[in-house]
Amino acid sequence: MEEREQKQKKEPEIGLQIHRLDHTISKRLRCGVAKAGVDEVSFMHGWLLRYLYENDENSIYQKDIEHYFSVGRSSVTGTLKALERLGYVYRESVENDARLKRVRLTEKGRKTHETLQSVIDGLDKQLVRGIEKEDIEIFLSVVEKIRKNIEQECKKKEEKG
CATH class of the missing domain: 1.20.5 (Single alpha-helices involved in coiled-coils or other helix-helix interfaces)
Structure with missing residues (x-):
């Protein structure tokens, strides 16, 4: 009986609740994205398209993406290669340093971001209702x-x- 009482007084499992919330939101978002016809784009792809869209006037390089999303180089490399293959981004050389490649959105990437953003905006409104x-x-x-x-x-x- 005493052990049972201790289990009931246990601290709330914040991590579990965050995970459950994330799962629920992800499920709802996947549904909205599929309805909008842009379901070939993963969540990470969508976040990256948004980041590039919002920073279009700035020079964004792979290291900036790694830092902003707190992810490793290989993850960003794989994501950028996938987005290039799908026609959403391209890399352009920088005049003063041939090693650096600026990451830019294509027109398809720009339009896809706008579609995704409207899905996200709708979800955000639903979340805070x-x-x-x-x-x-x-x-x-x-x-x-x-x-x-x-x-x-x-x-x-x-x-x-």
Whole structure:
């Protein structure tokens, strides 16, 4: 009986709840993307198209993408190759450094982003329906704190070797 009470008093499983929420949102998003006819684009592809679209006036290189999304070089390389193969992005050489390649959206990539964005906007409206603005601000603040906690823990482990 005492062991059972201890299990009930256990801390909430935040990670599990975040995972469940992520799964539910992903499922809903896949459905919306399929309806919009752009289901060949993965979530990572969509986020990358958005990043490039929003930074069209800036020179974006692979290292910028790695940093922004906190992912490794090989992941970004694979994603960019897939997006190039599908005709969504291209890489152009930089005048002053032949080793650098600026990542740019094609017209197809631009249009696909706009379609995806309308699906995401609809989902975002659905997610916050009936939730007070203050609660959303608290949620976003907590999410940021959780992200920072994870990053700090990872840094500590990296420093220890």
